Amino acid sequence: MAVPRTLVVATKNPGKAREFAKSFASSGITIHTLLDYPNAQQVNETGTTFEENARLKADHFAHVLQLPVLADDSGLMVDALHGQPGIRSARFAGDHNDAANNAKLLVEMGGMPEEQRGATFHSTLVMAWPDRPADDLVVVGETRGQILTVPRGDNQFGYDPLFFYPPKQKSFAEMSPDEKNEISHRGLALKKLAIVWPDWWQKEEAK
């Protein structure tokens, strides 16, 4: 079997889950997430880079579930904030609260002119086979955009209402999942993953 019919994505974030589901559906693959494994022991994201945190999540949940697992660690790096919130994106305003995080971002960017509102969205994806961390598959994707002064769009996933993508003249929150996957940090990483993971999977399965 080159690729499986179902794949576990080690995330509790429903926005990510929706995007993964859309992306893998085109290959006939159904996604399960940590919402399907409510009793799985959690892991602290103690890494200092996106890759360390993505590896932590992928390796931990592959071990706990004894299944191959895909994990994503992602975040927003704002030029004028010297790359913050970066790997702290989920907890920028203290706890994991999208509205509070967005409010804090708007305050910190207050009065900043348009030419200084550049930002990069980053995603690192790691696919892990149970108990073989040395074999982890790692891909990254990044998208440049601008931080808006007022939220735009209905998609309430994280910083999407404040992230404007100039080539489409839309915020991420104004895009459908398919439209966002075409150009987003996660979508670009998923395109790279699609090229490499069937061979990787076949090799791991044969070991």
Ligand SMILES: O=P(O)(O)OP(=O)(O)OP(=O)(O)OC[C@H]1O[C@@H](n2cnc3c(O)ncnc32)[C@H](O)[C@@H]1O
């Ligand atoms: O760790 P998991 O369970 O996957 O979910 P999480 O929400 O905690 O995810 P991260 O640790 O990777 O933190 C990344 C944060 O960055 C934000 N983020 C990442 N990708 C995003 C996207 O495509 N659109 C909007 N916000 C995004 C969002 O607020 C996330 O909470």
Ligand SMILES: [Mg+2]
């Ligand atoms: Mg997290």
